[in-house]
Amino acid sequence: MCELLRDLVPWGVDVILAVQAASGNALDPLFIVITWLGDAYVYLALLPLALWIGSGHRGIRLALLLLTSMYVNLLVKDLCAIPRPFDMSAAIQAKDTASTYAFPSGHAQGVTTLWLGLAAIYRRRYPLLAGAVLIPLVSFSRVYLGVHYPQDVIGGAILGLACVAAYRLVEPPMSRWWHRRSLTSRIVVGILVVLPLAALARDANALAIAGAIIGLLVGRSIALAWPLDRQAPRGLLPFLDIVSGLMIVGAAVVSASFAYAAVFVGEITTPALATLGQTVLLGLAITSGMPWLLARLRRGRASPPTC
Numbered sequence: 001m002c003e004l005l006r007d008l009v010p011w012g013v014d015v016i017l018a019v020q021a022a023s024g025n026a027l028d029p030l031f032i033v034i035t036w037l038g039d040a041y042v043y044l045a046l047l048p049l050a051l052w053i054g055s056g057h058r059g060i061r062l063a064l065l066l067l068t069s070m071y072v073n074l075l076v077k078d079l080c081a082i083p084r085p086f087d088m089s090a091a092i093q094a095k096d097t098a099s100t101y102a103f104p105s106g107h108a109q110g111v112t113t114l115w116l117g118l119a120a121i122y123r124r125r126y127p128l129l130a131g132a133v134l135i136p137l138v139s140f141s142r143v144y145l146g147v148h149y150p151q152d153v154i155g156g157a158i159l160g161l162a163c164v165a166a167y168r169l170v171e172p173p174m175s176r177w178w179h180r181r182s183l184t185s186r187i188v189v190g191i192l193v194v195l196p197l198a199a200l201a202r203d204a205n206a207l208a209i210a211g212a213i214i215g216l217l218v219g220r221s222i223a224l225a226w227p228l229d230r231q232a233p234r235g236l237l238p239f240l241d242i243v244s245g246l247m248i249v250g251a252a253v254v255s256a257s258f259a260y261a262a263v264f265v266g267e268i269t270t271p272a273l274a275t276l277g278q279t280v281l282l283g284l285a286i287t288s289g290m291p292w293l294l295a296r297l298r299r300g301r302a303s304p305p306t307c
Contacts, residue, residue, distance in 0.1 A: 002080040005103050005151060009082070012149025013089045019144055020093055028095055031141040035096060038107035038138035040070060043114055058121050060220045061171065065121070067209050067216070069113040069163040070106070071197060074206040076159065077101040086146055098147040100203070105148045105156035108139040112160025120164055183221055190217030215280040 036042065043066065082103040086094035115131030118124070139153035178186060191214055198210035 002082070005080055005082050005155075008151050009088055009149065012151055013085055013092065015150050016085050016092055016143055016146055017089070020146060023144065027144070031144045032096065034137050035107060035141040035145060037134060038111040038141075040106060040110050043110070060216060061121050061167075062117055063216055064213060065117045065163065065167050066110070066113055067213050069109060069160060071206055071209045071213075072159060072163060073104060073106045073109050073156070074100070074203065074209070075200070076104055077106075078202045082149075082152070084147060085149055092146045094147060095145040096147050100205075102148055103152045103155055104159050105139065105142050105152040107142050108135070108148075108153040108156030109160040109163075110156075111135050111138045112157045113163050116161060116164040117167065120168055186221035187218050190214065190221065211280045218280075 077100050080103050081101050084094075084098055084102045086092045112131070112135050115127045115134060118127035119131070135157060139157060142148035142153050143150055181189070194210055194214045194217065197213070198207055200206075
């Protein structure tokens with residue numbers, strides 16, 4: 001497979017050169033905006049809203065689906081090691097920044113996973129309509145901008161579709177099994193299942209994703225064992241508030257550092273264990289810490305004032 005992809009590189013270069021020669025630079029601003037709509041950092045930033053607003057169990061499924069798809073993308077990139085188009089031909093204009101390898105396109109895979117996953121998890125038709133427009137547009141923008149070959153975006157879309165299909169197949173029995181287990185069993189199994197992903201990670205970004213998955217699974221397990229609408233024992237409330245506050249402050253620092261690394265450095269550069277710990281904390285804060293504090297604030301506002 002990887003050898004076939006390498007053989008297709010010259011053809012992909014010719015396609016990119018033809019597209020750029022035919023279009024010039026007039027459409028650059030448009031396709032930069034379109035490609036931004038498929039950026040992983042954009043929809044990952046919106047995932048907490050899916051967890052805090054509406055159905056939490058659907059939000060966590062969407063988050064896990066997207067993170068798993070991103071991990072698969074990084075793993076396949078490293079396995080195939082296909083160079084970027086602008087590294088193969090000086091005639092290609094790289095109109096967007098891009099690191100790591102070319103195949104498969106993370107934008108094409110991510111936007112496919114997102115919109116098909118939304119349709120599958122929330123059982124709505126409008127994500128399919130949005131995906132029918134955005135998947136081809138975002139995919140073409142990557143070729144237009146000179147950062148991916150056509151085979152990269154096709155492969156990315158296929159992998160995104162495969163991730164959603166695997167989710168539809170595996171999620172129902174796994175969900176039934178998961179909800180029958182105790183809190184301790186959920187946490188232990190979640191960590192043991194994801195740790196091999198961390199061990200297989202070849203770069204800090206994949207390791208960060210593995211840590212985020214662990215944090216999401218553990219945080220969601222805690223939330224299921226202690227529903228937010230159930231009042232904690234009075235003596236435990238201050239402790240839980242402090243822990244939740246520390247989670248959120250720590251997660252805010254982690255988010256800021258990752259955003260800086262993504263925008264200004266191009267990759268996450270912290271040591272491996274620190275990266276894993278940071279994203280575990282981030283996942284815990286999103287699924288457990290912040291919802292707890294939001295519920296406490298709502299209850300506080302609803303309580304009548306005392307004289």
